[in-house]
Amino acid sequence: MRHHRTNHRSLVERKTLDDPKPPLDTAPPIIVIGIDFGTTYSGVAWTYGAKKEMIEVIMDWECHFSRNRECDKNCSAIHYEGVQKAITWGYDVPLDEDSLRWFKLLLIDEKDLSPEVRESEKIKKARDMLKKFNKTPAGAIGDYLRKMWNFSMTEITKAMGEMEVKVSRFHVVLTLPAIWPDYASRRMREAVKSAGILKSRPLAEDTIISFMPEPEAAALSSFEDMNRKATIEKEDCFVVADCGGGTVDLISYKVTSTSPTLTFEECVRGDGAMCGACFLDDNFLGLMKDKLKGNWNKLSAREKERLRVQCWEDGIKHKFDGKDSARTWPVMLNLFDMPADTSRCFKNHTVKLTNDEVASIFNPILCRVQDLIESQVRGVIAQTGKKPKYLILVGGFGRCSYLYEYLKSNLNYDVEILQPVRRAWSAICRGAVLKAIPRGINSLNEVTVQSHILRKSYGAYCRMSFVKGEHDERDKHWDETEMRYYARKQVEWIGKTDDRITANEPMVIELNSSKFDDVPGEEWISIYHSDVTPAPQTTYAPGVSHLCTIRYTPVYNLEDTKIYINPVGKVFHYVKMTIEMHYNGTSSLEFSVVVGSKRQGSHNVELDWGSH
Known part of the structure; x- marks a missing residue:
């Protein structure tokens, strides 16, 4: 594979641009x-x-x-x-x-x-x-x-x-x-x-x-809060369900070490959906609209918002556990916000919701959460041969009493459900702090995530030596420099879906040499991604999309350059190129470029997310 030069610029000096780190x-x-x-x-x-x-x-x-x-x-x-x-x-x-x-x-x-x-x-x-x-x-x-x-x-x-x-x-x-x-x-x-x-x-x-991923942050802080839970053993697996306001995000982990550090690795590829607690609000307002019938439209926007926040968000939503089937839940209407003919329709200006009606607000959302959890549990069983030891509910929605009771009654797997309550709402931001604390500063009772599972495939645009029968004839291209046929529009995959990626270590791909016959200028490398399994070979295949373009001006050591002479005797210089992709469990990726033995400084590397 070769980089594509878009223009020429003089190379100011061939030295690293990385700033030195203080002792x-x-x-x-x-x-x-x-x-x-x-x-x-x-x-x-x-x-x-x-x-x-x-x-x-x-x-x-x-x-x-x-x-x-x-x-x-x-x-x-x-x-x-x-x-x-x-x-x-x-x-x-x-x-x-x-x-x-x-x-x-x-x-x-x-x-x-x-x-x-x-x-x-x-x-x-x-x-x-x-x-x-x-x-x-x-x-x-x-x-x-x-x-x-x-x-x-x-x-x-x-x-x-x-x-x-x-x-x-x-x-x-x-x-x-x-x-x-x-x-x-x-x-x-x-x-x-x-x-x-x-x-x-x-x-x-x-x-x-x-x-960092929200469920990973929640997992780190949850196990710190639970003092590492003495019953956890090596090879145990657990599912973390981060139930938030908008999304429910799941990741499964396997314990790889318990001493001196509690260490996990991602067990199966995580999953999730937009089925968080805020969608319960729509169901509540929909139920109130049904109860009030035509009178609903007579309420002001302010009163509807008051009902959502004060009666639902700060009241029923957090207190409901579904246990008392005979209980009713009062929703107080504001008399002064309602026309007289409307207010007379409701005794004491109160709408009473039955236990079943409140459950009907939750159940469609909780059914989706249950499906996500059971899919994750099946993945753990397929990967390890045993079910997870714990299901840990975290996040604001994860504190919901009815969520716990619903899963306890309906989950089709015998998995112990943990619902930490101590500082549960702040679990994610505290876990984010824990992630950034360097290992070794707190040598005792550390909790770390050792590896992640790649959720999609990522690769670099390349060309390959054309092989008849293997490559599409439409991609066949004659290279005047090397005087040979190449297959264009190919992808060299840096990492593929479900690959295990060691935390804090980049995925590395070594590219074919960049050749030049004068002072090199700006170079570019196109990065592609795909959800298709197995990952296709060409950039135009269905499911393959352009992600970004890495633009850089090479800075390298002269001793890293080699000589290339084509079949007609023309001399070119070349230097090896390497891309490093840093994956942290989210779709927020970092890329580094190494030219020869020289890592390129951030001053001369630019990520362009809008062109290719």
Whole structure:
């Protein structure tokens, strides 16, 4: 395979552009910050000096309703006011405002949403609000993250002191749904950049940003909270179901070591769907519409939102466990928000929901969650020959009492269900902090994930020596430089679906040499991806899509160059090229380029996600 040169530029100097790293004993202090931006609620955790026993959770949020101040998470809501678009965010957004909510889900293209999600009233409203405020999903998320980041920095500064924060380097870990497509992760990166999280700080090194899967973060913090659970043994498997506001995301792990470090590896490829707790809200409002019949349309938008938040979100949704079949659940209507003829229809202005009616709100969603879990359990059994030891429910929705009772009664596998309650809501942002703490700093009771399972195939555009009968004649191409036939539009796969990838180690592919007869200029490599199994050989096959283009200007050592002489005696120079792809369990990928023996610095490597 050969790179494609698009233009010539002089090579300034042939030396590495990577910045030298300071010795460990002179490294500046570090503040690790974990951010869990969620569909309905978002959280931030942090620690100073990479100490896991001192992880703090931001809680004292600004809010319109004082009852919400001491919460592990803030509401994922934002409102723009006036021509200047002054921002109100989180709990400070009053119920009577046309606020933007559930906008995290709009990072996913409409065509990639399931029909029920695409047609959800809340998704339609979020899309309408974006248009009203003239915002993109990434732009709105960037605005929200900026507010959350600035507030968190204020709180951290109160705890640590202004100068300590100014000189400390930041390592920020943002969690992502593991099921997200690649482009959604890129849009989240745009939001992080626009939020100012990566802006330079005069007295500190550049901020490090990394991403990790939400269920992995939940798993790390859950086992820390459970003190590693003494019954866990090597080869045990468990399923983590991260049940959040928008997505339910599952990953299965196998224990590879229990001492001195509790170490896991991903057991089977994870799965998930958009069937989180926010879709229960649609079912609740739909039930209320049926109960009120024609009177529903007489309620103001503010009253409907009050019913959703105060009666449902803060009441029935968290208290319902389905055990008392005779119990009724009152929904209080606001007399002053209803016409007189409507208010007289309801005794004491109350609508009573039966136990079965409330269960009907949950059951369609919980049935989908059950299907996801059972599919994951079957995968574990097929891979290991035994069922998982535990099913661990985490996330905001994972705290739901009825979810626990429903799975206990309906799950078709005898798997013990764990529902950690201690600091469960902040599990993901705390797990993000744990992920960034270097191994060895806390040598006892460490919990680490050793490897991940690749969820799709990733490869580089290449050409191969043409073999008649193996390659398509349409791809046959005569190369004037080497004076031989090649097959174009081929893919050299760096990693394929279900490959096991060691954590913190890149997947590496060595490409055929880049040849040149003068000073080399900008080079490019196209990266493709595919959900098809087995992965096709050509770039135009169904299911193969362009992902990004890596553009770089080679910097190399002269001793790495070799001589190539074609059949007519023309002399060319060439140097070997290597691509490293870093996979962390999410669709947020990192690529590195090595030319000869020289790793290319970030200053002369650019990822172009929009062309090929």
